[in-house]
Amino acid sequence: MLPIYIAMPCWDTTLNFTENSIMNRPAxxxxxxxxxxxxxxxxxxxxxxxxxxxxxxxxxxxxxxxxxxxxxxxxxxxxxxxxxxxxxxxxxxxxxxxxxxxxxxxxxxxxxxxxxxxxxxxxxxxxxxxxxxxxxTTALRTAAMSAVAARALARPNSKSMALIGNGAQSEFQALAFHHLLGIQEIRLFDTDPQASRKLIANLRHTPLRLTLCASIGEAVRGADIVTTVTADKSNATILTPELIEPGMHINGVGGDCPGKTELHPDVLRASSVFVEYEPQTRIEGDLQQMPADFAVTELWQVLKQQAPGRSRADQITLFDSVGFALExxxxxxxxxxxxxxxxxxxxxSLIPALANPKDLFGLIRPLSQAAPPQAAASGAAPRGAAPRSAAPEAARQELALVL
Amino acid sequence: MLPIYIAMPCWDTTLNFTENSIMNRPAxxxxxxxxxxxxxxxxxxxxxxxxxxxxxxxxxxxxxxxxxxxxxxxxxxxxxxxxxxxxxxxxxxxxxxxxxxxxxxxxxxxxxxxxxxxxxxxxxxxxxxxxxxxxxTTALRTAAMSAVAARALARPNSKSMALIGNGAQSEFQALAFHHLLGIQEIRLFDTDPQASRKLIANLRHTPLRLTLCASIGEAVRGADIVTTVTADKSNATILTPELIEPGMHINGVGGDCPGKTELHPDVLRASSVFVEYEPQTRIEGDLQQMPADFAVTELWQVLKQQAPGRSRADQITLFDSVGFALExxxxxxxxxxxxxxxxxxxxxSLIPALANPKDLFGLIRPLSQAAPPQAAASGAAPRGAAPRSAAPEAARQELALVL
Structure with missing residues (x-):
């Protein structure tokens, strides 16, 4: 991967910088x-x-x-x-x-x-x-992460997904599973019918078959994958154990904060649970409901083939996603x-471009004052591409009046 | 303090939002x-x-x-x-x-x-x-914070300050102590003579009397206040106990990171030590060299008169500044x-302005698709002041070609 910005020269730190070398340095x-x-x-x-x-x-x-x-x-x-x-x-x-x-x-x-x-x-x-x-981008990367986990954990040839919670992130989840896993049917449910109508309107031009369901149970029944992506900051119980069928992959996205869960503890007990970063998920994930010794596997181990993912077709897998900084x-x-x-x-213009990096004061030096020797030698004006904003010269001119 | 932005209306959360109320809502x-x-x-x-x-x-x-x-x-x-x-x-x-x-x-x-x-x-x-x-702003607020502490801790009528370290923050320290405490003389020292020359050039038009010193000892001798603001990430010993005179106030700014200190431990032992936020200073300040039970006072207690600051003219006071988020x-x-x-x-345009806040997908919806019912009712175009950037319509038009 090449960096996109002009590389800074690798100065030999044993060199003594002369004013000349500072002048020739790229901004x-x-x-x-x-x-x-x-x-x-x-x-x-x-x-x-x-x-x-x-x-x-x-x-x-x-x-x-x-x-x-x-x-x-x-x-x-x-x-x-x-x-x-x-x-x-x-x-x-x-x-x-x-x-x-x-x-x-x-x-x-x-x-x-x-x-x-x-x-x-x-x-x-x-x-x-x-x-x-x-x-x-968070909606895009969360959906991409869910797909990365499901590629490793869901049954191959999964075709249908229940999508519980039809808010801002739901279209991204649906399309990531369509494009990256080949999901053909989405069975959707939300307590807010307007949210579901919005989801259907947004996806009606895609090849996805969309089924609006009257309950969570109806949406989940027979689905290969179940995605929960609800927003309420509460200990909700979106999925209960009797809804879960052998072989399902659960993509639990909305339980991601202390006091904000979506799954009944018995759903976790019935599943092989995979997490992004265990110390964070213990605090924030649906895992927060479980004792400290409840076993989980970090997903990177599966991706590196250092730990098994799905080993049987009837195994229930659960990705307890909270969103980790690495994504x-x-x-x-x-x-x-x-x-x-x-x-x-x-x-x-978030960071100052200084002619002399030790001369931060130069940013507010009155125009009536000459620049100190080093700054003068390397040119008083900031070099390189000039970022948009008010002219510093105007600011300095005013400063001369009030200092 | 009035907020500077247009306040959002306090919606009664028991109201059921109709499309009409969403339309009338200010962006x-x-x-x-x-x-x-x-x-x-x-x-x-x-x-x-x-x-x-x-x-x-x-x-x-x-x-x-x-x-x-x-x-x-x-x-x-x-x-x-x-x-x-x-x-x-x-x-x-x-x-x-x-x-x-x-x-x-x-x-x-x-x-x-x-x-x-x-x-x-x-x-x-x-x-x-x-x-x-x-x-x-960090240079400004660090200098302002140093002055707040010194107003509470230095001897009244302090007139001279030693300034050890003449880098980017030094002018701000000098001028804060001049304007807020009435310091008239700065005795300066840096291992880099160019840094000192820059400081003198920047301050030569102020009423401050500037004395360039050949050593730390020469700068510190007789000063009312000693400010250390050096940059090396090392356990340096800028101030040793024999340099410290009764009644001095030490403004220790540069020891602010694990492994980056400026003061000999005996300087702390000889002083009454004041800190911003004790848990952070124990890790980052010159205090990192001291045992966990070494007594310090948080500055807010002095400012609220819940703890004494300086109680004797010959007392040595030390503000072990690391920079705290509150500043x-x-x-x-x-x-x-x-x-x-x-x-x-x-x-x-850092955060999207959405016609329907649950319709994040609307940002990338192809133009060929109509907006979902709710978004259409409230107007497809983002409302309010349009932040600068590429036109989203152009982006959508292109999306229609590649989705």
Missing amino acids: PAPTQFLSVEDVAAIVARVGLASTLSRMADYIEADYRRWQDFDKCARVASHSKEGVIELMPIADASSYAFKYVNGHPKNTGAGLPTVMAFGVLADVASGRPELLSELTL DYSALRYLRDCARELGLGQAL | PAPTQFLSVEDVAAIVARVGLASTLSRMADYIEADYRRWQDFDKCARVASHSKEGVIELMPIADASSYAFKYVNGHPKNTGAGLPTVMAFGVLADVASGRPELLSELTL DYSALRYLRDCARELGLGQAL
Whole structure:
């Protein structure tokens, strides 16, 4: 994987930098920004099926090198209305984090339940390379992750999926399972009929056969795969053990926060349970209901063939998905590469470009003052591509009046 | 404090939202962005002295309501070259976080040692309200915080300060102590003579008397206040006990990371030690060298007069500063208020504005497809101020070709 930004020269740290060498140094590249519209344009140009497929490949490739990553459970800030989380992760070369919220009542105020953005940064310098929207991307990467797990765990030739919860993420789940696993029929249910109508309207032009069901039980009956993706921040019981049939694969997406579960504990007991990152899922997943010694398998072990996935056709498999930082790392990596290929995104003046990096004060130095020797020698104006924004010269001119 | 964005109406959650009520709902305000140039323009228009003074007031006001905040130590990702940290904090209404790195060798590659940006979000909805540069702002708030602590701890009528470390933050420290405490003389030292020359050039038009010293000892001798703000990620010993004189206030800024200290342990033993947030300073401050039972006082207790600060003229006081998330919360709050007053900043398409918040798929729906019933009723185009970026219609048109 080639980095998309102009590489910084590998300075020999034993060199003594002269003013001349500073003058000749290329300017650090500015942070690139991908807006909501940029990510929508990526999906439009690449196609949704290819986007999901390539994102799944990026995720699977990163999960196969699990040991390369410095991992931690996400840092959550809970309130009565919802949660705001930061999800950092890093390997030796790149650091990524996502900001994401979960506020089930938001839809009543015209806002999505889940909103997100994230950053990919260079570990060697700490420079943020890419800032991107991740609301749309989270739906894409969550669906791609579900498909990665199901490819390893569901019965081959699965054709039908129950889809419980028809909110913002449901179309992405349906299409990921259609394009990546060959699912032909979706049996859907939501307590909000408008949500189901929206899902049907959005998918009616696809080859998927859509069946609106009157209950969870009706939706689940006979399905090869059951996906739960509900939003309520409560200990709900979407799936009870009597609904589960031998051989089913359960893709549990909505139980992803302390106090927010979807599955009866006996559903977990009846299943072989697979998780992204065990320490986080013990806190946040449906697994939070189970004792600490309840056995689970981390998915990367299955993908690396270090642990069995499905071993029998009648086995019930459960992917207790909570969303792990590595998936956002993979998604940001995909967006960065894709935006470079397509020439999308723009420079954002998030980090100062300094003529002399020790002269931060130069940003607010009055115009009446000359720049200090080193800054003058290397040119007072910031070099490289000029990111959009107000002119610093104007700011300095005003500063001269009030300092 | 009035919020700067258009308030969302307080919907009665018992109401059943009709399509009509959704149509009449005002669009959520987009995320505001403050660039490096915007923050420089704030300093230019408000003046540096007033900026530091107002920021110090915001910080002090927030420290006085310490119990209102949900606090945690920052989340650090360490590498050989440096550290990348996320610093979240929240009260009942606002959530803030900062991304910040520390890479001492960056200056050799034309990048600042410390780069930062941050977000202020609404706790009730999770919506990011403000994204701002925080590299320049971190220097401002760190200096303002140092001044807040020194106002409570240094001898009244302190006139001279030793400033050890003349890098990117040094001018801000010098001017904060000049404007907020009345410091008249700065005695400066750095192992890099170019850094000191830059500092002198930047401050030569101020009333400050600047004395370049040949050693740390010469700089410290007779000073009322000693500020250490060096960058090396190592267990350095900038101050040794024989340099410390009765009555001094030590403002220790650069020892702020595991393995990065500036003070000999006996300097801490000789001092009354004050910290921002004890659990974090035990890990990151010069305090990391001391046993777990070494007594310290959290600064908020002094500011609320719940604990003594300086009680004798010959007492040695030490503010073991590491930088706590609350200072960034205060700084972001100040920037938000100030940008509103001055009409600075711009809308950023970081979070989607959805006609129907459950219809995220609408962002990538092919144009050939009609919008689902609810979305159609409320208008297919996003409402409110249109943030800059590529046109989503163009993206959708292309999608029609490849889906």
